[in-house]
Amino acid sequence: MSKLILVIDDDRVFNQILVEQIRDMGLTAIGANDWRTASEILVESEPDLIFLDLRLPDADTPKLVEALAPQFPVVILTGYGSIRNAVSLIQAGAVEYPTKPVGLDELEITIRRELENAELRRRNAFYRWQLESRRPGPMVGNSGPIQELLDLIEAVAPTDATVLIQGESGTGKEMVAQAIHESSARRGREMVTVDGSTLQETLFESELFGHERGAFTGADRQKKGLIEAAEGSTLFLDEIGETTLANQARLLRVLETGTFRRVGGTASLHADVRFIVASNRDLAEMSQAGDFRSDLYFRLASFVVKVPPLRERREDIPLLAQHFIQRFARGVERSMTGETIKLLMAYDWPGNVRELRNLIERAVILAGRSGRICPEHFGNLVSRREDAVVLSFDREPRLDEVEKDYLRSTLLRHGGNRARAAAVLGISERNIYRLIKQYELAE
Numbered sequence: 474m475s476k477l478i479l480v481i482d483d484d485r486v487f488n489q490i491l492v493e494q495i496r497d498m499g500l501t502a503i504g505a506n507d508w509r510t511a512s513e514i515l516v517e518s519e520p521d522l523i524f525l526d527l528r529l530p531d532a533d534t535p536k537l538v539e540a541l542a543p544q545f546p547v548v549i550l551t552g553y554g555s556i557r558n559a560v561s562l563i564q565a566g567a568v569e570y571p572t573k574p575v576g577l578d579e580l581e582i583t584i585r586r587e588l589e590n591a592e593l594r595r596r597n598a599f600y601r602w603q604l605e606s607r608r609p610g611p612m613v614g615n616s617g618p619i620q621e622l623l624d625l626i627e628a629v630a631p632t633d634a635t636v637l638i639q640g641e642s643g644t645g646k647e648m649v650a651q652a653i654h655e656s657s658a659r660r661g662r663e664m665v666t667v668d669g670s671t672l673q674e675t676l677f678e679s680e681l682f683g684h685e686r687g688a689f690t691g692a693d694r695q696k697k698g699l700i701e702a703a704e705g706s707t708l709f710l711d712e713i714g715e716t717t718l719a720n721q722a723r724l725l726r727v728l729e730t731g732t733f734r735r736v737g738g739t740a741s742l743h744a745d746v747r748f749i750v751a752s753n754r755d756l757a758e759m760s761q762a763g764d765f766r767s768d769l770y771f772r773l774a775s776f777v778v779k780v781p782p783l784r785e786r787r788e789d790i791p792l793l794a795q796h797f798i799q800r801f802a803r804g805v806e807r808s809m810t811g812e813t814i815k816l817l818m819a820y821d822w823p824g825n826v827r828e829l830r831n832l833i834e835r836a837v838i839l840a841g842r843s844g845r846i847c848p849e850h851f852g853n854l855v856s857r858r859e860d861a862v863v864l865s866f867d868r869e870p871r872l873d874e875v876e877k878d879y880l881r882s883t884l885l886r887h888g889g890n891r892a893r894a895a896a897v898l899g900i901s902e903r904n905i906y907r908l909i910k911q912y913e914l915a916e
Contacts, residue, residue, distance in 0.1 A: 475501045476588055479520040481511045482550060483530055487573065491524065491580075498581055508532035520545060522587055527551035527562075535565050542566025546591045548583060550575070612645075612652055613796045614789030618781035622649070625778050630656035635728060637773040638751040640780030643827030646751040647711060649780055654707040659747055662706035665699050670715035677720050679736050688737025700733060700744050707747045713773075714754040714765060721766045728772055783822040783829065790817050793826060797833035798846065807837060809846045816848050877912040884914065 478495050480502060482488040488504045495502035503518070505511035508531050514520075523545050527534050534549070541547050542565065549562050552573040562570060568587055571579060612623060629636055630653045638646045647666065654664040672680055679688075683698030699708060716724070727733045728748060732741045750773060757774070759765035783790065791814050798807045809817075822828055836850035870878075880898075887893040895905040908914075 475499065476521040477518060478502045478522045478524065478584065479511065479514060479518070480504045480524045481506075481508065481529065482524070482526040483507060483528075484526070491575075494577060494580060495584065498584065500584070508537065521591060522584065523547045524550055525567075535562060538562055538565040538567050546587045548587060612648065613793050614786060615792065616786035616789045618786045619789060622778065622780065626652050626656060629653060629776055629778070631658065633747050634776050635747070635773060636749045637756070637777045638749065638780060639756070639777060640751075640753060641782050641825055642753045643825035644780040644782055645826050646753075646780055647709065649778060650707070650709040650711075650749045650751065653749060653778075654709075654747075657707065657747065659706050662703075664707045664709055665703035666709045666711065667699050668711045670712040677716060678723065681720075682723070682733050682735055684736035685738045688735070692737070695735075698735065700727065700746055701742070703746045705745055707749055710748065710750045712752060713750040714752040714756055714759060718766055721769045725766065725769045725772060728769075783825045787818055790814075790822075790829070793829055794833055797830050798837060801834045801837040806844055807840060807846060808844065810848070812848050813846055813851070816851060816854065820854060876908075877914070880908055880912060881914055884909075 478500055480488055480491050480495070482491070482504075483506050485506055488506060492502040492504040503514055503520075505514055508529050523541060525534060525537065525541075525547050527549055528551070529537075538547055538549070546568045547566065548569045548571065549567045550571060550573055568590070569583055571583060575583075612619065612626075626649065636650075636653060638649050640646050640649075650666075651664060654660060667680060669677065679696070679698070681698050681700055683696050683701060684692050686692060686695050710724075713721075713724075723733070727744055727746075731744055733744055734741060756765050756770050760767040760770040783793075791809075794809060794814075794817055798809070817829070824831075832851055832854060833846075836846050839850040840846050880894075883894045883897055884891070887897065891905045891909070892902055895902045898905070
């Protein structure tokens with residue numbers, strides 16, 4: 474796709490010549506003789522580079538530069554070159570400041586250079602965003618379960634105790650591990666992470682413990698394992714329930730003795746490493762069934778941190794949603810409607826925080842420039858919830874409170890039609906009238 478250059482200059486002859494020269498380079502160019510025309514073009518088009526005259530009849534150029542520079546590279550054109558003007562406009566965000574008349578060679582060099590620079594900035598911004606969006610973020614929430622979790626993190630972080638983190642998929646177990654590491658004396662070194670569910674038995678052993686040259690076919694050099702890479706730091710072993718019994722025995726030896734051997738090696742090596750492990754499976758049940766070593770489980774179970782599922786901390790959903798909106802909107806103002814918040818609060822989130830994160834990312838994209846995130850941006854979520862009935866309480870309710878709330882919601886769903894509500898509830902209309910009176914639900 475051809476790059477688009479916008480030329481904003483009130484000198485009609487110069488503007489036309491510049492536009493034609495740019496087109497001769499194989500690029501697309503549009504000319505505007507004032508800011509009013511240029512602003513109309515910008516509504517419909519997104520140029521890759523803007524040439525802007527220093528003096529326009531209907532705009533303050535330095536203010537325009539400040540407004541345009543965050544979105545577009547701006548090259549200032551002027552016949553009144555001065556050091557003072559150049560410095561102030563560069564500070565405002567202009568990328569270059571050539572003086573008219575601009576030679577054809579200089580023009581082409583300027584355009585090619587700034588288009589390449591803009592592409593580099595876009596790529597860097599995209600890569601930074603990719604890294605940031607996948608990096609565990611802060612613990613977000615004010616609910617009781619989250620406060621209890623934070624208290625556990627605060628208590629265990631300063632120690633070197635091995636920690637077992639348990640929770641459903643998507644609850645944020647790696648984020649908890651990172652929080653423990655960052656609050657420990659080992660935070661000066663990066664935490665090392667290994668996913669036990671993605672490595673085969675032999676590969677797991679080699680990755681974790683390393684291997685000596687000649688230990689197996691293809692081992693043409695000595696390789697240090699992740700335990701050695703985590704020296705003086707924290708090693709986070711995710712999904713430990715997926716590892717084999719043989720590898721569990723090897724891991725237990727490290728935890729018990731602080732020593733290990735590389736594959737094919739005979740020397741015992743010391744490991745100054747803090748271990749944090751995680752699983753979305755019930756390791757106690759697995760150990761009873763013989764699918765997980767009971768001695769390793771008891772070693773790990775000395776300090777267990779349970780991460781609550783999102784459905785058990787619904788009051789955190791609006792805060793989490795807003796956190797992800799800010800993360801994915803990348804500085805663009807976004808907000809949720811009241812109906813959107815109700816929809817998110819009513820859903821049970823089987824995929825937990827990860828599912829919320831992914832759906833918010835999709836909703837931000839679908840919202841586009843509107844700025845408002847609405848229920849229709851969660852189409853699949855709406856369709857899954859349209860036949861569901863959700864009762865929400867800020868505490869454990871009494872039975873009569875549940876009955877009253879369910880009766881009220883049923884009447885609302887059926888427009889106050891008592892006969893239809895009675896049919897849905899499987900009771901007589903007489904009983905409906907009695908319950909309405911009992912719970913004072915009459916209008």
